[in-house]
Amino acid sequence: MPNAGSKPGKAQTIFSLIILAVILVIGIGVYIEQFGINPAVIALRPTQLDSQVFEHPSNNKSVKTPFSFPKGVNALSPLEVFDHNTLSDKINGKADFYLSAGFIQLKSQRITLGTNSNLWAEMFVYNMGSEEKAYAVFSAQKRHDSSPSNITHFSYATKNALFFINAPFYIEIIASKGTKKSVDAIIEIAKNYISKNQTNNKSIPELSLFPMNNLRKDSIVLLTSDVFGCESLDQVFSAVYNFSDIEVTGFLSRRNTTHEAKQLAVKFHDFLIKFGGKDVDYSGSVQGVRMVDMFGSFEVIFSRGQFLAGVHEAESRELAEKLIKSLDQKLAEVINGQ
Amino acid sequence: MDNDLNHKEINRRNFMTRSAKAGLSIIAACSLGYGFYDPTGPAKYKKNQEITHFPDYSVNAAGDQFCVVNGKERIKTIQLALKALGGIETFIKKGDKVLLKVNAAFASPAILSATTNPELVGEITRLCFKAGASSVVVADNPINDPAICFTLTGITQAAESAGARVVLPKKKFFKPTTIQGAELIVDWPVFYKPLQNINKVIGITPVKDHHRSGASMTMKNWYGLLGGRRNIFHQDINNIIKELAMMIKPTLVVLDGTTTMITNGPTGGSISDLKETNCMIVSTDQVAADAFGATLLGKTWRDLPFISKAQAKEVGTANYKTLKPGMISSG
Numbered sequence: 125m126p127n128a129g130s131k132p133g134k135a136q137t138i139f140s141l142i143i144l145a146v147i148l149v150i151g152i153g154v155y156i157e158q159f160g161i162n163p164a165v166i167a168l169r170p171t172q173l174d175s176q177v178f179e180h181p182s183n184n185k186s187v188k189t190p191f192s193f194p195k196g197v198n199a200l201s202p203l204e205v206f207d208h209n210t211l212s213d214k215i216n217g218k219a220d221f222y223l224s225a226g227f228i229q230l231k232s233q234r235i236t237l238g239t240n241s242n243l244w245a246e247m248f249v250y251n252m253g254s255e256e257k258a259y260a261v262f263s264a265q266k267r268h269d270s271s272p273s274n275i276t277h278f279s280y281a282t283k284n285a286l287f288f289i290n291a292p293f294y295i296e297i298i299a300s301k302g303t304k305k306s307v308d309a310i311i312e313i314a315k316n317y318i319s320k321n322q323t324n325n326k327s328i329p330e331l332s333l334f335p336m337n338n339l340r341k342d343s344i345v346l347l348t349s350d351v352f353g354c355e356s357l358d359q360v361f362s363a364v365y366n367f368s369d370i371e372v373t374g375f376l377s378r379r380n381t382t383h384e385a386k387q388l389a390v391k392f393h394d395f396l397i398k399f400g401g402k403d404v405d406y407s408g409s410v411q412g413v414r415m416v417d418m419f420g421s422f423e424v425i426f427s428r429g430q431f432l433a434g435v436h437e438a439e440s441r442e443l444a445e446k447l448i449k450s451l452d453q454k455l456a457e458v459i460n461g462q
Numbered sequence: 463m464d465n466d467l468n469h470k471e472i473n474r475r476n477f478m479t480r481s482a483k484a485g486l487s488i489i490a491a492c493s494l495g496y497g498f499y500d501p502t503g504p505a506k507y508k509k510n511q512e513i514t515h516f517p518d519y520s521v522n523a524a525g526d527q528f529c530v531v532n533g534k535e536r537i538k539t540i541q542l543a544l545k546a547l548g549g550i551e552t553f554i555k556k557g558d559k560v561l562l563k564v565n566a567a568f569a570s571p572a573i574l575s576a577t578t579n580p581e582l583v584g585e586i587t588r589l590c591f592k593a594g595a596s597s598v599v600v601a602d603n604p605i606n607d608p609a610i611c612f613t614l615t616g617i618t619q620a621a622e623s624a625g626a627r628v629v630l631p632k633k634k635f636f637k638p639t640t641i642q643g644a645e646l647i648v649d650w651p652v653f654y655k656p657l658q659n660i661n662k663v664i665g666i667t668p669v670k671d672h673h674r675s676g677a678s679m680t681m682k683n684w685y686g687l688l689g690g691r692r693n694i695f696h697q698d699i700n701n702i703i704k705e706l707a708m709m710i711k712p713t714l715v716v717l718d719g720t721t722t723m724i725t726n727g728p729t730g731g732s733i734s735d736l737k738e739t740n741c742m743i744v745s746t747d748q749v750a751a752d753a754f755g756a757t758l759l760g761k762t763w764r765d766l767p768f769i770s771k772a773q774a775k776e777v778g779t780a781n782y783k784t785l786k787p788g789m790i791s792s793g
Contacts, residue, residue, distance in 0.1 A: 214606065217728045218726075219693065267734035270734060282733060
């Protein structure tokens with residue numbers, strides 16, 4: 125035993141530091157784990173039960189709004205703010221769609237659209253973290269009979285609503301009625317919002333990687349997860365091509381490395397085979413193509429540089445091969461130009 | 463000798479200082495522990511407070527019935543559908559206390575068809591009273607603010623003007639519930655109050671696309687009876703819908719396919735998400751109603767796993783044709 129008042133020995137110091145380090149690691153572990161507590165445990169605590177079911181986030185908020193509205197437009201309800209834990213309290217079963225795309229926060233508020241109390245709108249501002257993620261939720265929900273809008277580069281209108289991106293935000297303004305008056309009013313609200321919230325919108329490079337011939341321009345969608353049912357496949361842009369009356373879907377995904385793109389092509393091919401697909405010969409000129417007959421439709425996969433690309437559920441083998449060739453040419457141009 | 467050396471170097475001052483430090487360390491550790499101490503712990507309800515089952519609200523004498531009426535006008539189609547099933551009197555008798563379980567999940571206007579159509583709520587309320595019902599209660603536990611949801615959907619006004627009473631969820635209206643044979647609805651808070659002292663239950667809901675389950679129809683409508691952080695059930699959506707269907711044996715279900723939300727469900731948001739499918743489905747069999755409803759979404763019941771799961775639990779039949787459905791046109 126060392127003398128009182130004297131310095132502890134080296135071995136004793138090291139041993140003490142090890143013990144402290146272990147305690148520190150345990151402490152960090154406990155701290156991290158407490159964020160992942162089973163929600164069911166919380167849900168059944170009476171105090172939580174009260175708040176989860178009955179206390180709406182709006183109840184504790186003032187009627188102040190972060191949104192700037194044009195003259196004559198007033199807040200009809202308090203601002204509501206939702207994060208990844210509470211998003212489903214607002215949009216229920218659709219929350220997973222936003223969460224899987226990288227959702228950060230939703231702010232929403234109901235507003236008047238005039239003196240008529242039946243005419244109102246709700247504004248949803250989803251912070252998605254980046255323009256690409258905002259584009260993912262924007263493009264995947266695009267309404268088939270919408271009309272283009274010039275509010276922002278990515279925007280469209282329907283009979284009662286306006287949908288647009290003001291990066292990194294995806295914004296919906298939904299009116300209670302599908303009248304010209306209500307649409308005009310929400311367009312004014314959008315213009316006012318954009319003028320007060322200028323952001324640095326960039327272009328999304330992948331959108332220009334699809335060959336233009338026969339491309340349906342408004343069909344490009346960013347699919348963020350479980351693409352075509354394959355868990356390994358994410359961040360895929362898909363686009364529809366019209367060859368006369370026949371639609372063919374092409375897709376591409378930029379990966380971090382050439383190796384990753386190659387590996388993903390193998391994984392997706394294996395996935396298709398596992399679920400009943402059969403390899404068929406590909407006689408075209410594109411190198412490294414795998415073609416799979418999936419119960420009568422054709423899936424085609426290949427990688428070029430750091431891109432994974434292909435054709436999904438093509439009814440015509442010839443058109444699938446035609447699209448693959450033009451996709452490969454376009455990607456080759458991009459890679460050679462870099 | 464070490465001991466001798468220690469004795470020599472520890473003086474009284476040294477001893478007192480070290481004792482004080484040790485004492486402070488112990489007090490600090492104990493205080494920290496006390497701070498984290500939860501004397502009650504996660505509370506568990508007493509078993510005798512739990513509900514283990516709800517009564518069977520179906521009418522045995524009515525048997526299995528199913529009817530589809532084509533038409534755009536809800537009042538006309540619901541009247542024709544009920545008439546085809548023998549009239550509302552077959553299901554609602556004098557003195558009955560009726561619950562209309564609506565879908566008021568979102569604070570959205572009726573034109574978006576994300577919630578039960580108020581016109582339909584009003585008409586069914588009137589028909590129930592006409593058949594002799596002594597009371598009609600309209601209820602749901604919306605995910606948004608309940609009062610706002612019921613108001614903005616138009617359901618409150620429609621229900622109250624027809625004489626029904628709207629019951630909004632409150633803390634004391636929930637009880638932990640365990641359903642026999644269930645794996646998810648175990649000790650889970652359920653909105654029991656509107657079902658208390660009720661002897662007939664009619665579910666009324668629109669046909670909607672649903673991001674997780676593929677469709678939201680009559681069986682999914684009972685989801686609005688759950689409390690707590692029910693969103694965790696979205697991870698096992700097909701089984702929770704099956705268990706909800708096991709939980710409630712309704713008198714009737716009314717599946718409103720007049721306007722169907724084809725895309726971007728369950729919230730929708732645009733009129734563009736809707737399609738006029740012009741069908742009113744009324745059935746005593748919720749599985750059969752949903753199986754038919756699937757066709758309005760361009761699907762079959764086999765595309766929706768919760769239907770086959772509910773059928774496997776003998777909640778009803780997915781083969782609605784075996785119920786010899788009446789197919790009527792409202793003209």
